[in-house]
Amino acid sequence: MDIVVCVKQVPDTNEVKIDPEEGTLIREGVPSIINPEDKNGIEEALKLKEEFGGTVTVLSMGPPQAEKALKEALAMGADEAILLSDKAFAGSDTLATSYILSCAIEQLDDFDMIFCGRQAIDGDTAQVGSQIAENLGIPQVTYVEDVKVEDNTVEVKRRLEDGYSVLETSLPVLLTVLGEVNEPRYPSIKGIVDAHSGETEVKKWGANKLGDVDQSKFGLSGSPTQVHDTFVPTHEKKAEILSGTPEEKAHKLIDKLKEEKVVSK
Amino acid sequence: MDFELTDQQKMIKKVVSDFAEKEVEPIAAEIDETCEFPYENVEKMGEAHMLGIPVPQEYGGAGADTLSYAITVEELSKACGTHGIICSAHTSLACDPLVKYGTKEQKEKYLKPLAKGELLGAYALTEPNAGTDAASQKTTAKLDGDEYVLNGNKIFITNAGAADVFIVFAMTDKSKGTRGISGFIVEADTPGFTLGKKEDKMGINASDTRELIFDDCRVPKENLLGEEGKGFKIAMGTLDGGRIGVAAQALGIAQRALDETVQYVKEREQFNRAISKFQNTQFKIAEMETKIQAARSLVYQAAFAKDQGGSFSKEAAMAKYYASDVAMEVTREAIQLHGGYGYMKEYPIERLFRDAKITEIYEGTTEVQKMVIGGSLLR
Ligand SMILES: Cc1cc2nc3c(=O)[nH]c(=O)nc-3n(C[C@H](O)[C@H](O)[C@H](O)COP(=O)(O)OP(=O)(O)OC[C@H]3O[C@@H](n4cnc5c(N)ncnc54)[C@H](O)[C@@H]3O)c2cc1C
Ligand SMILES: Cc1cc2nc3c(=O)[nH]c(=O)nc-3n(C[C@H](O)[C@H](O)[C@H](O)COP(=O)(O)OP(=O)(O)OC[C@H]3O[C@@H](n4cnc5c(N)ncnc54)[C@H](O)[C@@H]3O)c2cc1C
Numbered sequence: 001m002d003i004v005v006c007v008k009q010v011p012d013t014n015e016v017k018i019d020p021e022e023g024t025l026i027r028e029g030v031p032s033i034i035n036p037e038d039k040n041g042i043e044e045a046l047k048l049k050e051e052f053g054g055t056v057t058v059l060s061m062g063p064p065q066a067e068k069a070l071k072e073a074l075a076m077g078a079d080e081a082i083l084l085s086d087k088a089f090a091g092s093d094t095l096a097t098s099y100i101l102s103c104a105i106e107q108l109d110d111f112d113m114i115f116c117g118r119q120a121i122d123g124d125t126a127q128v129g130s131q132i133a134e135n136l137g138i139p140q141v142t143y144v145e146d147v148k149v150e151d152n153t154v155e156v157k158r159r160l161e162d163g164y165s166v167l168e169t170s171l172p173v174l175l176t177v178l179g180e181v182n183e184p185r186y187p188s189i190k191g192i193v194d195a196h197s198g199e200t201e202v203k204k205w206g207a208n209k210l211g212d213v214d215q216s217k218f219g220l221s222g223s224p225t226q227v228h229d230t231f232v233p234t235h236e237k238k239a240e241i242l243s244g245t246p247e248e249k250a251h252k253l254i255d256k257l258k259e260e261k262v263v264s265k
Numbered sequence: 266m267d268f269e270l271t272d273q274q275k276m277i278k279k280v281v282s283d284f285a286e287k288e289v290e291p292i293a294a295e296i297d298e299t300c301e302f303p304y305e306n307v308e309k310m311g312e313a314h315m316l317g318i319p320v321p322q323e324y325g326g327a328g329a330d331t332l333s334y335a336i337t338v339e340e341l342s343k344a345c346g347t348h349g350i351i352c353s354a355h356t357s358l359a360c361d362p363l364v365k366y367g368t369k370e371q372k373e374k375y376l377k378p379l380a381k382g383e384l385l386g387a388y389a390l391t392e393p394n395a396g397t398d399a400a401s402q403k404t405t406a407k408l409d410g411d412e413y414v415l416n417g418n419k420i421f422i423t424n425a426g427a428a429d430v431f432i433v434f435a436m437t438d439k440s441k442g443t444r445g446i447s448g449f450i451v452e453a454d455t456p457g458f459t460l461g462k463k464e465d466k467m468g469i470n471a472s473d474t475r476e477l478i479f480d481d482c483r484v485p486k487e488n489l490l491g492e493e494g495k496g497f498k499i500a501m502g503t504l505d506g507g508r509i510g511v512a513a514q515a516l517g518i519a520q521r522a523l524d525e526t527v528q529y530v531k532e533r534e535q536f537n538r539a540i541s542k543f544q545n546t547q548f549k550i551a552e553m554e555t556k557i558q559a560a561r562s563l564v565y566q567a568a569f570a571k572d573q574g575g576s577f578s579k580e581a582a583m584a585k586y587y588a589s590d591v592a593m594e595v596t597r598e599a600i601q602l603h604g605g606y607g608y609m610k611e612y613p614i615e616r617l618f619r620d621a622k623i624t625e626i627y628e629g630t631t632e633v634q635k636m637v638i639g640g641s642l643l644r
Contacts, residue, residue: 031279068272068276071276072276075276075280185312185313186280186283186284186309186312186313187276187280187313188312188313188314188327189277189280189313189314189315189318189327189329189333189337190314190322190326190327190328191314192273192276192277192280192327192329193273193322193327193328193329196271196272196273196276197273197328
């Protein structure tokens with residue numbers, strides 16, 4: 001069972017403070033962590049490896065500092081870690097990010113499964129996993145909370161809003177997992193030592209490692225998303241007392257509701 | 266000179282701190298009450314390689330430095346002093362002498378599984394009448410054929426009820442005084458070796474402290490640790506390392522007491538303002554913080570010195586003496602700043618206070634540390 005896990009390094013939102021003036025996240029000095037659900041992805045991959053043998057390769061696109069997240073993944077027990085880092089990747093939105101990750105996965109030897117987290121706690125779009133599966137033309141199941149592999153099929157429990165469904169699919173497959181899927185192990189101290197002593201290593205891939213692909217789909221040029229504004233929604237409570245006879249009040253209320261587009265004309 | 270932790274040390278600190286927060290903190294108050302040894306967590310610590318941190322990888326350890334080990338004990342002790350000493354006694358007092366004096370076979374048979382956390386270790390020097398005066402050992406070991414026969418009692422042995430392997434000291438030749446003491450590796454299930462009942466203590470309640478009773482306990486000759494007659498030197502050298510662990514335990518306890526206090530004084534209001542607004546509170550907090558940082562410097566320095574290969578007895582003694590003193594003072598002042606609430610079991614402060622006291626006693630009392638420090642200057 002050869003498994004790829006996509007991990008994103010994210011700011012530890014428990015430690016993030018919001019700039020009260022700008023309404024933006026203060027990222028400076030905030031420790032970075034592996035996106036929590038990606039840790040669940042790593043754990044699930046390691047468990048399957050322990051059961052069926054094979055390898056676990058961890059992949060991340062990000063700035064050079066993201067190497068730290070990959071070292072942690074190695075310390076958890078991943079066999080290989082690749083950091084995709086290049087100026088050409090800068091400014092990638094989710095479409096470009098998943099394209100780059102897909103290109104990298106195609107450079108790897110065969111794989112049986114890909115794990116992603118359901119969503120990253122900073123970007124929060126939950127798009128990257130699905131887009132990778134589409135790019136690679138393989139089946140995908142999102143919101144996975146339980147995985148069972150037998151022969152060449154996978155049975156997964158997929159969380160729905162009001163229950164769950166059980167699905168069966170063939171390999172290879174991409175799964176995006178929820179925190180409920182398992183309890184990630186702690187990186188071992190020996191693993192941490194190995195990752196820092198050169199015993200295990202984070203490979204660094206630039207754009208030139210991704211083969212003959214359409215580089216205009218990387219970075220800003222490959223990112224159709226336009227961010228016009230970011231803001232923290234304010235919750236204002238306003239109360240207005242309508243006056244008049246009951247009939248007048250009813251008319252005023254209808255007008256207000258139309259004005260606020262709560263009801264249509 | 267660089268006071269920054271390395272990336273490796275930072276990651277180890279973060280992982281242990283996460284572990285302490287998620288696995289240790291939730292049970293700390295409970296096991297203080299029930300006195301139950303935290304078997305499950307000790308197993309998890311073994312899996313994460315937290316029980317052989319400074320042991321070289323070839324002997325099953327993590328192969329990290331002594332500072333990483335000290336940081337680990339510190340982080341564990343922030344949540345629970347018991348977890349701190351379980352890790353420390355196992356690592357410093359059982360694994361370390363095997364690294365230093367164990368034969369190839371002993372390392373293979375005992376050190377490897379100990380360092381991987383598959384087995385738990387303990388260290389037995391103290392006897393009813395040999396405490397500070399550790400040289401007056403009454404336990405004897407007589408060679409009989411291929412075995413040493415041990416007779417006598419050890420008391421106050423940390424990890425005793427949970428340990429698989431004990432490093433035990435005994436007199437092989439009374440006429441030679443300290444040069445007649447030898448070290449042995451004794452397996453828990455050796456016939457003739459039994460445990461007394463669990464001691465009822467003031468603090469570190471869940472650490473399983475017991476008497477060891479040796480009654481014609483036959484230990485194979487191969488389990489002699491180091492040379493015959495070198496036991497006292499091994500015992501003392503081992504305690505030098507252990508003191509770094511105890512100092513780190515004291516440091517963790519003190520830091521936690523301060524962290525709790527900083528939070529509390531900002532929330533507690535008297536005379537219509539937070540008690541943190543009183544200058545006395547601010548001064549107390551300043552004293553606590555400064556002393557803790559000073560203690561940390563001594564502890565980290567001692568850990569660093571151990572890895573340099575030379576003597577580090579004085580550094581370890583200073584670290585333990587000062588850090589344990591700071592732990593007592595800080596926990597006492599922390600209760601004071603919590604007022605009556607600090608005296609209640611609902612808050613963790615009174616447990617920290619009870620746990621702090623032991624750091625002034627075991628692995629050489631504060632007086633012993635002063636003897637070591639003074640002795641090194643006045644030699
Ligand atoms: C509107 C918008 C504009 C953006 N603009 C920019 C920009 O200008 N510059 C910029 O640098 N970034 C930008 N980003 C962030 C960038 O798009 C994200 O890093 C990336 O697309 C991941 O999206 P997400 O955080 O929503 O992840 P999700 O889709 O929520 O993540 C799901 C899973 O996909 C995997 N995954 C996600 N990202 C990575 C990764 N980088 N490496 C490996 N695996 C991964 C993980 O397994 C993760 O759990 C933008 C994001 C948005 C939403
Ligand atoms: C919870 C706990 C766990 C322990 N774990 C272990 C363990 O795992 N292994 C082990 O071998 N032992 C262990 N011990 C024993 C511990 O190391 C001893 O208790 C300690 O060394 C003190 O010895 P003592 O209790 O006999 O006190 P004593 O030696 O009787 O000391 C009493 C007082 O006299 C002072 N004193 C003694 N001699 C002098 C002197 N020459 N000059 C000045 N003052 C002096 C001491 O400092 C102390 O204040 C443990 C003890 C406790 C309480």
